[in-house]
Amino acid sequence: MSHSDAILDRLMALHPKIIDLSLDRMHRLLAALGHPERNLPPVIHIAGTNGKGSTQAMIRAGLEAGGARVHAYTSPHLARFHERIRLAGDLIAEPDLAALLQECETANKGQPITFFEITTAAALLAFSRSPADYTLLEVGLGGRLDATNVIDRPRLTVITPVSIDHTQYLGETLPEIAAEKAGIIKPRVPCIVGPQPDAALQVIETRASGLTAPLLVHGQHWMAAPDRDGMIYQDDHGLWDLPLPKLIGAHQIQNAGTALAALRQLGATDAQAVAAVTRAEWPARMQRLGHGPLIRAAGPQAELWLDGGHNPAGAEAVAQTLATLPPRQTHLVCGMLNTKDITGYMRPLAPQVASLIAIDIPEEPNTLPATDTATAARTAGIPASTAANAAEAITRIATADPHARILICGSLYLAGRVLRDNG
Numbered sequence: 001m002s003h004s005d006a007i008l009d010r011l012m013a014l015h016p017k018i019i020d021l022s023l024d025r026m027h028r029l030l031a032a033l034g035h036p037e038r039n040l041p042p043v044i045h046i047a048g049t050n051g052k053g054s055t056q057a058m059i060r061a062g063l064e065a066g067g068a069r070v071h072a073y074t075s076p077h078l079a080r081f082h083e084r085i086r087l088a089g090d091l092i093a094e095p096d097l098a099a100l101l102q103e104c105e106t107a108n109k110g111q112p113i114t115f116f117e118i119t120t121a122a123a124l125l126a127f128s129r130s131p132a133d134y135t136l137l138e139v140g141l142g143g144r145l146d147a148t149n150v151i152d153r154p155r156l157t158v159i160t161p162v163s164i165d166h167t168q169y170l171g172e173t174l175p176e177i178a179a180e181k182a183g184i185i186k187p188r189v190p191c192i193v194g195p196q197p198d199a200a201l202q203v204i205e206t207r208a209s210g211l212t213a214p215l216l217v218h219g220q221h222w223m224a225a226p227d228r229d230g231m232i233y234q235d236d237h238g239l240w241d242l243p244l245p246k247l248i249g250a251h252q253i254q255n256a257g258t259a260l261a262a263l264r265q266l267g268a269t270d271a272q273a274v275a276a277v278t279r280a281e282w283p284a285r286m287q288r289l290g291h292g293p294l295i296r297a298a299g300p301q302a303e304l305w306l307d308g309g310h311n312p313a314g315a316e317a318v319a320q321t322l323a324t325l326p327p328r329q330t331h332l333v334c335g336m337l338n339t340k341d342i343t344g345y346m347r348p349l350a351p352q353v354a355s356l357i358a359i360d361i362p363e364e365p366n367t368l369p370a371t372d373t374a375t376a377a378r379t380a381g382i383p384a385s386t387a388a389n390a391a392e393a394i395t396r397i398a399t400a401d402p403h404a405r406i407l408i409c410g411s412l413y414l415a416g417r418v419l420r421d422n423g
Helices: 003-012 024-032 052-065 094-108 115-129 174-184 198-210 251-265 270-279 293-298 312-324 342-352 370-379 390-400 412-421
Strands: 043-047 070-073 085-087 134-138 156-159 191-193 215-217 222-227 230-235 238-243 303-306 330-334 355-358 384-386 405-409
Touching: 003 094, 003 115, 024 094, 024 115, 043 052, 043 174, 052 070, 052 134, 052 251, 052 270, 070 115, 085 115, 094 115, 156 174, 156 251, 174 198, 191 198, 191 251, 198 215, 222 251, 230 251, 238 270, 251 270, 251 312, 293 303, 293 390, 293 412, 303 412, 312 342, 312 405, 330 370, 330 390, 342 370, 355 370, 355 390, 370 384, 390 405, 390 412, 405 412
Parallel strands: 043 134, 043 156, 070 134, 156 191, 191 215, 303 405, 330 355, 330 405, 355 384
Antiparallel strands: 070 085, 222 230, 230 238
């Protein structure tokens, strides 16, 4: 166990509730640390239900192609915690992370604070001490009371598509959830708005007009669409004719549009727009795996894919992507958390898949039992069984159909385990 892992384990125990939305603890700790949040390179703050990470990855690729040094904060991590903090482009080094966490732990003096809050404070502290041109901050949950929402004057805010998720924290209805996301909008700071359901857009527009924040809304101020074998992005400044995003799936064209609208606000060139869509890397979003023990279990003729989406909108995106891939029998290996809308996740996938094998997420206390996942799949009309782990499920599918397309899905936590275990 690394030094930082030991500290992260201790920090987990400081506050018994994993999620407790309030900014008081965050403000107290930041004051004790000398207010690093007031000392950051220009901030681009990103909220939304789906597409935050992909959109952030594309903005970063575009900025870096223009020579900018970019800090980036994202969550959750897949294989190791260090992925959450990029300093001027590079993942934070182990000794630096351990020292920062220790400094935050000392400043906090054992007072109640959530794991996400204290690690966000550590990221802001790191960003305030390293020179860069921009800081990309991805919201953890919601927006209004999220630990990242401590920046008074960001350069830009961005709201990716809002849908119903995390109802136990953010509210039961779309307008309630949109109001939480719109909590990142700041007075007179431009806000880029990705494609939204009308009920969500209305809330965002009302909030922005109350703060005289200029909105740049998908379908009103900019549009993105597939075009022949690429995509186009268009706004008042003109048209960009671009390759398809490197990230796979029709929904990535809209995420690219949101990223391009942000880059346009920051004065990006044509070359930066191309780089945004062609150079962005974002693992576990319809990622095709190419090597490792799980590939060997699948055999030479099967395809093995990985996706970390976990709510109905995420499943919708996967289903649309599957519909566009060359035809093959598709089988799911699925593990989910017990907090999710399981049937809502299964329903869009049902027409696209032949079967599902459910597994528990390894070493995850909040995993949904595999038997429950299988039951939900059957309810949605997908023939389902269970297996002890991903390797066993893959072997079983590949033995029955050596040419199968196998998709491991249902949770970012499962995706992270798979990436770790598969090297």
